[in-house]
Amino acid sequence: MTAPTLISSSGQLEVDLDADTALEQLYAAHWRGLVRLAVLLLRDQGAAEEVTQDAFVAMHGRWWSLRDPDKALAYLRKTVVNRSRSALRHRGVVERYAARQRPLGLADAADAPTLVRDRRTAVLDALRSLPTRQREVLVLRHYLDLSEVEIAETLGISRGSVKAHASRGSAALRRLLTDRLHEGDL
Amino acid sequence: MDDLATLFKEAVEDVEPRDRRAELREAVAVAGRRRLRHTVTGGLLAAAVVVTGVAVTVHRTDHHDQTEPTGPPRAIDRSRDNRPAYALYYLGKTPQGPRLYREFRPGPGPDMTPASSLSLMQEQPDDPDYRTMWPAGTFSDAQVVNDVIDVEVADPASVGHRLDGMSPAEAELSVDQVIYTVQAAVQEELSVQFTHDGSPLAQVLDVPTSEPLARGESVDVLALASISNPSERRVVEGYFSADGQASSFEGAVPWELRDSNDAVVKHGTAQTYGYGDRLYPWATGRIDVSDLAPGDYEFVVMTADPSGGAEGSGPMVDTRTIIIK
Numbered sequence: 001m002t003a004p005t006l007i008s009s010s011g012q013l014e015v016d017l018d019a020d021t022a023l024e025q026l027y028a029a030h031w032r033g034l035v036r037l038a039v040l041l042l043r044d045q046g047a048a049e050e051v052t053q054d055a056f057v058a059m060h061g062r063w064w065s066l067r068d069p070d071k072a073l074a075y076l077r078k079t080v081v082n083r084s085r086s087a088l089r090h091r092g093v094v095e096r097y098a099a100r101q102r103p104l105g106l107a108d109a110a111d112a113p114t115l116v117r118d119r120r121t122a123v124l125d126a127l128r129s130l131p132t133r134q135r136e137v138l139v140l141r142h143y144l145d146l147s148e149v150e151i152a153e154t155l156g157i158s159r160g161s162v163k164a165h166a167s168r169g170s171a172a173l174r175r176l177l178t179d180r181l182h183e184g185d186l
Numbered sequence: 187m188d189d190l191a192t193l194f195k196e197a198v199e200d201v202e203p204r205d206r207r208a209e210l211r212e213a214v215a216v217a218g219r220r221r222l223r224h225t226v227t228g229g230l231l232a233a234a235v236v237v238t239g240v241a242v243t244v245h246r247t248d249h250h251d252q253t254e255p256t257g258p259p260r261a262i263d264r265s266r267d268n269r270p271a272y273a274l275y276y277l278g279k280t281p282q283g284p285r286l287y288r289e290f291r292p293g294p295g296p297d298m299t300p301a302s303s304l305s306l307m308q309e310q311p312d313d314p315d316y317r318t319m320w321p322a323g324t325f326s327d328a329q330v331v332n333d334v335i336d337v338e339v340a341d342p343a344s345v346g347h348r349l350d351g352m353s354p355a356e357a358e359l360s361v362d363q364v365i366y367t368v369q370a371a372v373q374e375e376l377s378v379q380f381t382h383d384g385s386p387l388a389q390v391l392d393v394p395t396s397e398p399l400a401r402g403e404s405v406d407v408l409a410l411a412s413i414s415n416p417s418e419r420r421v422v423e424g425y426f427s428a429d430g431q432a433s434s435f436e437g438a439v440p441w442e443l444r445d446s447n448d449a450v451v452k453h454g455t456a457q458t459y460g461y462g463d464r465l466y467p468w469a470t471g472r473i474d475v476s477d478l479a480p481g482d483y484e485f486v487v488m489t490a491d492p493s494g495g496a497e498g499s500g501p502m503v504d505t506r507t508i509i510i511k
Contacts, residue, residue, distance in 0.1 A: 027207060031206075032203055035203035036198040036199075036203075039201050040198055045203065048201075048203070053206050053209060056210055056214075057210065057217055060214045060217070119193070119196065119197075120198075123196070123197040124197050139194065143194040143195065143198075145469075147472075170190065173190070
């Protein structure tokens with residue numbers, strides 16, 4: 001008997017993961033990526049870590065019905081998106097956001113040229129100013145590389161809505177970024 | 187990769203979240219106790235079994251039940267050799283001489299420390315292409331003291347000078363191997379002091395070490411094309427995406443998917459938005475493999491070679507095996 005490994009239940013090995021092991025493995029593989037996803041949605045690293053931690057706790061509690069790392073990852077993404085949306089409604093986040101000129105943890109990247117730093121800030125600011133659904137669709141589409149069907153499932157909306165949000169969102173984002181960045185930066 | 191994907195990845199690539207495993211374990215344990223107020227203790231593993239019920243129990247084997255930890259309830263079962271991955275660095279060959287490659291391996295326990303990371307690093311790596319030149323037992327401890335990682339050398343006389351058969355480049359790279367590995371364990375770029383009995387060592391492998399050392403520049407030390415995802419022997423169905431880091435001419439990062447006969451069945455080029463001064467993230471986007479027969483394939487990334495091989499040095503390469511279902 002070899003140690004159970006993190007592969008899909010559709011894989012060759014029988015999935016033999018308990019909730020704790022699944023939690024540890026999913027954490028090792030996806031903690032950073034999911035926090036980054038939440039940063040794109042929230043623009044606040046502290047809040048992003050909170051939301052992502054909550055998502056992992058929720059996933060652990062649901063492991064009995066998930067039982068599959070791929071399903072668990074889909075669940076984690078969905079939960080991160082949903083809880084980010086809730087967190088944005090929370091006044092504290094909004095206030096912290098308003099009080100802060102630059103996103104936490106991004107401002108002091110010593111090796112990043114100024115141009116890149118400005119562009120990062122511009123992208124996060126622009127995303128933050130989009131309507132929630134547009135921001136979510138764009139991030140799922142371009143950052144996570146999800147298909148229209150997967151985005152529709154993650155957000156619980158129709159494929160048509162995904163299309164509409166994507167096209168309006170990307171037009172709005174490009175407009176915002178063109179305003180914020182000098183020509184040639186994009 | 188489209189421009190928005192590049193901008194989004196760039197916008198968060200420097201976000202290094204705090205390690206929250208301790209809080210997570212505590213939160214999970216609290217949630218578990220809330221769900222299972224009447225369950226006999228014995229760790230959250232036991233709690234998880236009750237929650238998951240028959241579904242998991244039928245997959246469990248006796249093997250797992252023999253070493254149930256005793257003592258206070260813990261959020262995480264420590265009895266299994268199946269732990270979060272440690273990032274360990276090893277020497278590997280490239281056309282431009284030795285470089286460091288990163289290997290993820292399960293650690294001995296959930297509490298990743300620079301000491302446990304170093305003790306793993308002194309074992310042989312899983313990948314036969316990688317190696318470590320440090321004799322087993324060279325390092326006896328490592329800990330953070332006043333924002334410096336102190337690495338305790340057990341027998342300074344044995345590693346004060348270059349070892350037999352070790353080139354100066356390999357000696358310097360071996361020192362960086364230790365620095366990169368312990369920094370990965372503490373997830374901070376703290377400088378590293380080699381010590382014995384708490385006192386700084388003047389030199390290790392003929393490298394001056396009396397002052398705390400910073401890590402070597404990534405473009406001078408690391409392999410210039412590396413894969414973060416997929417992990418080794420990842421099972422994929424329909425499609426997969428790959429990403430990693432590279433510093434490659436004009437930001438072009440060619441990739442290939444090769445079948446078991448080494449024939450290239452898919453290929454493409456990922457793009458980074460910079461190169462030369464450091465490693466930049468690359469991502470392939472979705473690679474459709476629904477038309478490929480099931481089996482083992484090798485995913486390969488490499489640095490671009492503007493001379494087309496004419497200069498004879500050849501690209502730096504990293505590979506992963508994936509299993510297409």
